[in-house]
Structures are given as structure tokens and as C-alpha cells.
Amino acid sequence: xxxxxxxxxxxxxxxxxxxxxxxxxxxxxxxxxxxxxxxxxxxxxxxxxxxxxxxxxxxxxxxxxxxxxxxxxxxxxxxxxxxxxxxxxxxxxxxxxxxxxxxxxxxxxxxxxxxxxxxxxxxxxxxxxxxxxxxxxxxxxxxxxxxxxxxxxxxxxxxxxxxxxxxxxxxxxxxxxxxxxxxxxxxxxxxxxxxxxxxxxxxxxxxxxxxxxxxxxxxxxxxxxxxxxxxxxxxxxxxxxxxxxxxxxxxxxxxxxxxxxxxxxxxxxxxxxxxxxxxxxxxxxxxxxxxxxxxxxxxxxxxxxxxxxxxxxxxxxxxxxxxxxxxxxxxxxxx
Amino acid sequence: xxxxxxxxxxxxxxxxxxxxxxxxxxxxxxxxxxxxxxxxxxxxxxxxxxxxxxxxxxxxxxxxxxxxxxxxxxxxxxxxxxxxxxxxxxxxxxxxxxxxxxxxxxxxxxxxxxxxxxxxxxxxxxxxxxxxxxxxxxxxxxxxxxxxxxxxxxxxxxxxxxxxxxxxxxxxxxxxx
Ligand code: SF4
Ligand code: SF4
Numbered sequence: 001x002x003x004x005x006x007x008x009x010x011x012x013x014x015x016x017x018x019x020x021x022x023x024x025x026x027x028x029x030x031x032x033x034x035x036x037x038x039x040x041x042x043x044x045x046x047x048x049x050x051x052x053x054x055x056x057x058x059x060x061x062x063x064x065x066x067x068x069x070x071x072x073x074x075x076x077x078x079x080x081x082x083x084x085x086x087x088x089x090x091x092x093x094x095x096x097x098x099x100x101x102x103x104x105x106x107x108x109x110x111x112x113x114x115x116x117x118x119x120x121x122x123x124x125x126x127x128x129x130x131x132x133x134x135x136x137x138x139x140x141x142x143x144x145x146x147x148x149x150x151x152x153x154x155x156x157x158x159x160x161x162x163x164x165x166x167x168x169x170x171x172x173x174x175x176x177x178x179x180x181x182x183x184x185x186x187x188x189x190x191x192x193x194x195x196x197x198x199x200x201x202x203x204x205x206x207x208x209x210x211x212x213x214x215x216x217x218x219x220x221x222x223x224x225x226x227x228x229x230x231x232x233x234x235x236x237x238x239x240x241x242x243x244x245x246x247x248x249x250x251x252x253x254x255x256x257x258x259x260x261x262x263x264x265x266x267x268x269x270x271x272x273x274x275x276x277x278x279x280x281x282x283x284x285x286x287x288x289x290x291x292x293x294x295x296x297x298x299x300x301x302x303x304x305x306x307x308x309x310x311x312x313x314x315x316x317x318x319x320x321x322x323x324x325x326x327x328x329x330x331x332x333x334x335x
Numbered sequence: 336x337x338x339x340x341x342x343x344x345x346x347x348x349x350x351x352x353x354x355x356x357x358x359x360x361x362x363x364x365x366x367x368x369x370x371x372x373x374x375x376x377x378x379x380x381x382x383x384x385x386x387x388x389x390x391x392x393x394x395x396x397x398x399x400x401x402x403x404x405x406x407x408x409x410x411x412x413x414x415x416x417x418x419x420x421x422x423x424x425x426x427x428x429x430x431x432x433x434x435x436x437x438x439x440x441x442x443x444x445x446x447x448x449x450x451x452x453x454x455x456x457x458x459x460x461x462x463x464x465x466x467x468x469x470x471x472x473x474x475x476x477x478x479x480x481x482x483x484x485x486x487x488x489x490x491x492x493x494x495x496x497x498x499x500x501x502x503x504x505x506x507x508x509x510x511x512x
Contacts, residue, residue, distance in 0.1 A: 004373060004374070004375045004376075005373060005374045005375075005376075006371055006372070006373045006374075007349060007372050007373065007374050008349075008351045008354045008368065008370075008371040008372035008373075009351075009368075009371075010354075010368045010371035011366060011368075012367050012368060012440035012441075013366075013367075013440070013441065014428075014431070014440070014441055015431070015437050015439075015440050016437075019431070019432070019437060021428040021431045021432060021441075022428055022432070080427065080428065081425050081426045081427055082425075082426025082427075082428070082441050082445040082446070083424060083425045083426035083445035083446055084425075084426075086423075086424070086425045086426075087425055089406045089408075089423055089425050090405055090406060090425060090427075092406070093405075093406060093407055095404070095405060095406075095407065097402040097403070098402060098403045098404055098405045098429065099403070099429075100403060100404075100405040100427055100429045101405035101406075104405065193403060194399070194403070194432050194433055195399050195433070195435070195502060195503060195504075196399060196432065196433050196434055196435035196502055196504075197432060260501060262501070329432070332435070332437070333435045333499040333501070333502050335375075335498040335499040
């Protein structure tokens with residue numbers, strides 16, 4: 001038995017009684033990053049494989065949602081900083097050793113790539129110029145003009161750029177696919193790089209967060225899509241990803257149980273300890289098993305409203321990140 | 336040149352003088368601390384042992400806190416002292432998460448702060464504030480590379496341990512047990 005006590009009354013905020021440096025901002029950022037990675041990957045993948053006709057929502061609207069997700073994620077990251085006005089110092093160096101650093105760069109680059117993508121599909125996504133939101137329509141009014149029942153760019157350089165983006169979609173799809181995988185893995189590596197936190201310090205977190213991010217992306221597309229065929233194939237993709245995720249999670253805990261004492265204790269937090277109920281109910285049952293059953297039923301031709309498994313998967317994804325970040329900060333080395 | 340410390344757990348009485356000395360010397364805001372005292376009780380009653388330690392940043396040889404810093408604010412200076420440049424710190428918390436000893440904290444002004452081994456005193460040949468005030472003389476500070484320094488001799492002649500060696504940070508504060 002080993003009991004430890006800090007008796008000098010150290011009560012540093014965010015540090016004592018246990019670490020709470022990362023509150024809601026980082027898990028939200030990780031979730032949105034993973035979601036965006038999934039959305040962008042599927043868009044890129046279906047263009048690369050020449051199936052963009054079959055997946056119109058994915059290719060045209062997915063990246064727009066991804067862009068919004070990344071923007072909100074970056075705001076969350078900014079809110080996490082205790083010195084937010086200095087955030088630009090993130091972009092004065094690149095430090096490969098620091099996931100926080102290269103991740104911020106990947107996020108910046110993928111935002112630009114997504115913007116180019118959105119740009120090249122803008123006319124197809126919004127064939128008519130009838131935006132109801134005042135400020136957006138004013139903003140767009142600077143760049144575009146209505147022509148009959150469609151619209152055209154006002155400036156020739158925008159037209160040239162659009163041509164260029166449209167002619168090189170295939171190349172951009174490759175760039176975006178690679179970047180989105182890096183982004184998805186990064187959301188896990190950000191945590192797994194911390195040697196000091198036994199729960200996070202495992203290499204499986206990268207692939208696990210990647211899979212989870214892709215499955216939230218697929219869930220989002222399933223909800224957004226209006227084509228039955230597109231929805232059905234996302235049901236299938238999600239089912240597949242959920243199985244992989246369950247496999248990784250099993251691996252995660254088996255790995256802990258076979259490892260050093262602190263890691264065994266880390267696993268016990270989820271098997272009888274403090275996080276047992278939250279984790280099993282929200283992540284495993286509601287977020288993975290139940291949607292998997294619903295999707296399997298849908299594939300067997302039962303009528304299931306897609307919104308239910310879709311929202312469940314998103315919920316599971318959010319909870320997974322919140323629980324991992326919170327638990328990771330509580331579980332520490334005792335010496 | 337490699338600065339380090341040896342702290343005698345057999346002599347430490349847990350008076351917290353080192354904590355107060357640091358707070359005064361380094362102008363630590365009220366309610367915060369760069370060093371602290373912890374007590375470990377181990378064994379089963381009635382076979383209990385008590386260990387009292389004065390703890391702070393271990394100025395590790397292998398510094399996860401410096402590696403994960405995205406801006407380079409956390410860095411290592413001459414003699415292996417780990418420091419934070421306040422003006423470069425964005426307060427992302429990555430280094431705080433990296434430290435297995437929870438030795439870093441957020442200063443209310445938004446940057447990360449931690450023990451500096453009182454490098455401003457060490458430069459002038461003085462001991463860090465905590466070492467200089469200890470009433471039981473249980474702390475030794477000096478150059479670990481020099482086998483004739485008092486700290487090296489203590490480490491060579493006494494049984495020692497470091498905290499959480501399994502975290503792999505190679506701490507440079509040695510507890511004499
Ligand atoms: S004790 Fe913590 S803050 Fe100090 S050098 Fe080691 S890891 Fe870094
Ligand atoms: S909080 Fe400051 S010192 Fe720590 S990793 Fe972030 S930028 Fe570096």
C-alpha cells in the first residue's frame with residue numbers, strides 16, 4: 001500500500017488536486033478535428049475512385065461542414081490557450097517533436113485545401129444564387145453576380161482560379177486524402193505523445209482516434225445525405241468502422257492489463273472504477289453497439305430512420321474524447 | 336556542468352521553509368507554489384514508514400516538457416536547467432501535461448511557470464533559495480559532473496532514489512534514503 005499526500009498546501013489552480021489543464025476545449029477540438037478528417041477523407045476518396053456522381057452530398061457539401069468544424073475547432077483551441085493573444089507564436093516555428101505544433105500546421109494547411117475544394121464545387125453545390133442569410137449574401141455579393149437563374153464570378157482571376165481548381169480536382173483529392181489521414185491520426189497522437197499520462201501513452205490511440213473520427217464523419221454524411229443509395233453505403237462503412245473501433249478498444253485495454261502497474265490501474269478506472277458507467281454506457285453501448293445493431297438491421301431492409309444511428313455515433317464520438325481527456329489527466333504516476 | 340540536487344529524506348522534517356523561501360525569492364503570486372512538500376506513507380499497520388520529501392521540477396535529462404512545447408518557450412539552458420521564456424509561452428498546457436511530477440503551473444498572467452533552480456542566484460555562485468534556508472541542511476545543490484562536489488559525494492556514498500523513474504525522464508534530483 002502506498003498513500004501519498006501533498007502537505008505543504010500546494011494548491012496550484014488547474015494542477016491540484018488533480019490536473020485539469022485541458023477542460024472542454026481540447027476534447028471538443030479533437031472531436032471536430034476527427035469529424036473534419038472523416039468528411040474530407042470521404043470526399044477525396046470518392047473523387048479519387050471516380051464515384052463522385054454516386055456520392056453528391058459527400059463531395060459537394062461534406063467539405064463545407066468540415067470547414068465549419070475546423071473553424072469552430074480552432075476557436076476552441078484558441079480558448080484553451082491561457083495566453084490567447086500570443087497564439088500566432090504557434091506559426092512562427094515548426095517543431096516536429098511537438099504534436100501541438102505540427103498539428104496546428106496541418107490544420108492550417110488542410111483548411112486551405114478544403115477551401116480550394118469548396119471553391120471548385122461551389123457552382124454545383126449552389127447552382128442558384130438565393131442565400132437567405134443577410135450578411136453572407138452581402139459578402140458573396142462582393143465577388144459574384146447573378147446571371148439569369150445562375151451566377152458568375154465578377155472578377156476574371158476568380159474564374160481562372162476556378163478553372164484551375166476544377167481541372168485539378170483529382171490531384172487535390174490526393175493531397176486532401178493524405179492530409180485528412182494525418183489530421184485524424186494527429187487527434188490521437190496529441191494525447192499519446194504524453195509519456196507522463198499512463199492512459200494516453202499508447203501507440204494505439206492514433207489509429208483508434210482516426211477510426212473514430214472517420215466513423216463520425218460517415219455518420220454525419222449519413223445524416224446529411226438525401227440519396228438512399230449514398231446513405232446505405234455509409235451504413236455499411238460505419239458498421240465496418242465500428243467493428244474496427246471495438247477491436248482497437250479491446251486491444252487498448254488488453255494492452256494496459258498486460259503492462260506496468262500504473263497502466264493496469266488505468267484500465268481499472270474503466271473496469272469497476274470511476275469511469276466505468278460513463279464509458280460503457282455512452283461510448284460502448286450508445287455510441288458503438290446500438291448504432292451497429294441499427295445499421296445491421298437497416299442493411300437487412302428494416303426501416304430505421306438514419307438520424308438515430310447517426311446521432312448516436314456522433315454522441316459516442318464526443319463522449320469518447322471527453323472521457324479520455326478527463327480520465328487521462330486524473331490517472332497519474334504515483335511515487 | 337550539470338546542476339542537480341540531493342535531498343536527504345532522513346533529515347527533512349517537512350517544515351515548508353523551502354516553499355516559503357521560494358515564494359519570497361521568486362515573487363510567486365499568492366496561492367501558488369513552485370516547490371512543495373509531500374509525505375508518503377507505505378506499509379501495513381503497524382509496520383508503517385513515513386517519508387517526507389521536498390519536491391520541485393527535477394530538471395530532467397530527458398525533457399518531455401521541452402519536446403512537446405510548440406513554440407520553443409520551454410528550453411534547457413547551460414547546466415541542464417529547464418526554463419520557460421514567458422514572452423514566448425502561449426499557455427497551451429502541453430508541457431504541463433508532459434510532466435509526470437506536475438511541476439509546472441499556470442501563472443495568473445497566462446504563462447507557464449516553474450522552478451528555475453534560482454539560476455539568477457546560481458550565476459553568482461549562491462545556492463538556490465530553498466537550499467539556503469533549510470534549517471536541517473537536508474538539501475545539497477551543485478555540479479553532478481564534478482565528482483568532488485558535495486552533492487556528487489552524497490550521491491556516491493548514500494543510497495538514493497529518483498521519483499517515478501519508470502516515466503523515463505531521468506530526473507536530476509536524487510533523494511537520499
Ligand atoms: S520535472 Fe517536469 S517540468 Fe521539470 S524537467 Fe522534468 S518533466 Fe520537465
Ligand atoms: S504552455 Fe507555454 S511553455 Fe508550455 S508547451 Fe505551451 S507554449 Fe510551451
